[in-house]
Amino acid sequence: MSPYLRTIALLSVGLLAVFGWHFATVLGFFGNAPETRFDFFIRLGVIMIGFLVVSGIAAAVTARHKENAIMPDDREAIIVLKAERLGGLALYAGLLIVLWFAFSPMTPMQIANAILAVVCASEFIKLLYGMAIMNRPL
């Protein structure tokens, strides 16, 4: 795996782990789940800012490793494109399912978490599919 794809994969795994912790608190396995809109967006904001900082550091470290390592080459661009296409389809499908259930009695917090879960699922699908096609003929 090239430094570029390895960085993307590690960042995705890290993001999924953080959101995994969030959903574990929502499902009551441990910790406290956000109860108000303010709590929810504070948590989301902290996660996103943390992700941006870690992404920046990862890009800088990768760039130090090799000058052109933060840009995908032809083949990697195709892999990323294919994975993003499938991830996009999963996102649309997931949002349609959430829309369906949004008409049944759901709290706004449940809907917010359902949307977040769909986004995470699409990221997970993107990651898995990208790794699956890595060594296949393109």
Next chain:
Amino acid sequence: MAKRSPPISNRVRELREKNGQMSQAALADAIGVTRQTVIAIEQGRYSPSLESAFRIARVFGVGVEDVFGWEEAE
């Protein structure tokens, strides 16, 4: 259904070995791709873009048609 490899053959490995055992990493650096992409090209799992094909040919000082060929289906 598993996707078949593209019907394009290449002599990248052979030319690399003829050029003083040039490493895959050295070729990758010379044409601006990753070593993994060079491996995929050599194994026939990926057909490079026209630009990369020309770059590879230029590294070895030959024409594109001397590096890549079309394999007719039997």
